[in-house]
Amino acid sequence: DGGITQSPKYLFRKEGQNVTLSCEQNLNHDAMYWYRQDPGQGLRLIYYSQIVNDFQKGDIAEGYSVSREKKESFPLTVTSAQKNPTAFYLCASSLGTGETGELFFGEGSRLTVL
Amino acid sequence: QQQVKQSPQSLIVQKGGISIINCAYENTAFDYFPWYQQFPGKGPALLIAIRPDVSEKKEGRFTISFNKSAKQFSLHIMDSQPGDSATYFCAASREGSQGNLIFGKGTKLSVKP
Numbered sequence: 052d053g054g055i056t057q058s059p060k061y062l063f064r065k066e067g068q069n070v071t072l073s074c075e076q077n078l079n080h081d082a083m084y085w086y087r088q089d090p091g092q093g094l095r096l097i098y099y100s101q102i103v104n105d106f107q108k109g110d111i112a113e114g115y116s117v118s119r120e121k122k123e124s125f126p127l128t129v130t131s132a133q134k135n136p137t138a139f140y141l142c143a144s145s146l147g148t149g150e151t152g153e154l155f156f157g158e159g160s161r162l163t164v165l
Numbered sequence: 166q167q168q169v170k171q172s173p174q175s176l177i178v179q180k181g182g183i184s185i186i187n188c189a190y191e192n193t194a195f196d197y198f199p200w201y202q203q204f205p206g207k208g209p210a211l212l213i214a215i216r217p218d219v220s221e222k223k224e225g226r227f228t229i230s231f232n233k234s235a236k237q238f239s240l241h242i243m244d245s246q247p248g249d250s251a252t253y254f255c256a257a258s259r260e261g262s263q264g265n266l267i268f269g270k271g272t273k274l275s276v277k278p
Contacts, residue, residue: 055208084265086268091174091270091271092270093171093254093268093269093270093271094209094254094266094268095268096265096266099265109265141208141209143208152197153199153211153214154201154209154211154266156208156209156210157208158206158207158208159206159207159208
């Protein structure tokens with residue numbers, strides 16, 4: 052089955068710790084995205100990548116980092132610099148560069164900072 | 166200019182009724198307007214999308230109405246069913262934005278049996 056796999060589904064972190072969320076896709080999509088979802092806030096773009104070894108900041112990149120070493124993988128690190136990291140994180144992919152089109156989302160990772 | 170404003174925040178409809186969710190935008194460069202449906206604990210999924218060269222698009226019970234002059238678009242769900250209960254997001258993007266969607270804040274729809 053083609054799709055996007057996010058892991059872990061639930062994650063707890065102590066304040067001051069970095070945590071990495073995994074996102075893997077087997078859709079052969081060029082573009083990948085990370086969104087943050089908070090209640091009543093919609094989806095806000097953290098980072099996106101159109102090709103391997105390249106990525107750009109979205110609207111709320113502060114306190115986050117990403118890498119894109121392989122086409123199918125786009126991990127997100129939530130660093131200790133992120134002041135309010137508790138949220139639902141969604142990874143998505145789309146066909147590619149310059150296209151407006153469908154985003155395919157994973158099932159999300161819920162991060163809770165204790 | 167980059168915002169997409171969505172209303173209402175929540176909506177309760179009886180089974181068989183019509184659900185209507187509205188969105189408004191400012192940026193006239195937007196040229197793609199999708200609606201996403203999200204069930205609790207899941208990621209959003211594309212429901213239906215429209216481009217500004219048409220004023221209406223229908224897929225089954227779901228219809229997008231688009232008013233370019235008013236910079237508004239809406240989702241109509243006919244014969245609403247309890248299984249339609251979900252959160253709905255409108256979004257917009259423009260050519261050359263590398264596919265980046267600007268999302269509305271969402272509408273939580275509850276369809277009562």
